[in-house]
Amino acid sequence: MTRHKWRPLDFWMLGLTAFWFFWTGLVAQPAQFIHDFDQAIALPLHHSPQWFQQLMVGYTQLGNPHNLTIITLVLGLGLLMLKQPRATIFLWINTWIFGGYGNYFVKQIIQRPRPTAWRLVQIGGYSYPSGHSTSTTLLIGSLIVIAWDLWPNRYRLKRWLLGIGASLVGLMMVSRIIVGVHYPSDTVGGLILGCCLLYLSVRLTTGRRTGPLNYQSTHQNSSKE
Template structure:
């Protein structure tokens, strides 16, 4: 196996490994939730995070949490997809719409399946619906992860790629933290949201690569 093929093997092997790991992590949280083994952990983390509450910090947390809202993701997905389409990156535009739109639907189905009520703690904002898994956490991992993946593929320069990945990761973590701080999610909701969001993202990336390979192969055959 030459160097190029080895890198390809490692890359796709890593995608599959991440998909399996995060899927396993999600079901581990589900098992712990059903066995009622997360209550002590959730309470301890909530007590620590909500001990930070003050007026100025709460305003910043509300702003950050909006970066993980359905309204923000919908508007941003439309704008980014239009930009990609204008630049004739049609495959990327379809990928971005697919991963975010179906990811949101997937979260809604999971919430309806588990029907976990929201924490009975100090809620700093109003939030309806069920709690598990956190939609903000799942959606932020999918959205910012997809943006990071596209930038990694479309821009040049290791530093630019590294900065984009670090920025995306930081935003995702902060959004998850705000959900605990604001009293609308248990920490286990956030961890589960990150886990299943990551699994969905890596699954979609693999589907994108398969579709990309299939399209290129068919185009080569028709051009002969």
């Protein structure tokens, strides 16, 4: 059995988790700082160019549960074709279980109403945290982690993937604000929640994210390296 020793990054992630609880508490109060933060970011985005708003309306649909399920299913099947069933399970659990139920659980506790002053799309449910931000962070983050495992020496490619992935997550956060279904603080909360859940998943699956499901085959391959 793999022993999970403490790493320096673990302490940083504990700090990020503590900050998420602090941020969530400010949202739940609600604090004046959160109101000012939301206004300062949302108002300029709501006055962004029309073409950009329409682009974000289309982009935000990719994060809807139905579309995200199809995207994740296709990506998982692609990993299966590459003989990476462990990576497929890692991706599906993070996106469907952690991303779906983790976010839903927090929403039911905080029960923050969605903004109503500006709407380009219609949606129900609670506002905090942004489910699109959480799920996109877990989806993109899981793919980057898998790429890190499969291509350990391709540093330039991994830097490009990290940059593109961060941009896709950032655009999803912006899109949720522009279409008027989330406050900026919702998207920040969703991003941090997704990062914390992803890191927890990564630490729990160290050494067991790639390769066949057969333990002996995986152990033999790792022994030869």
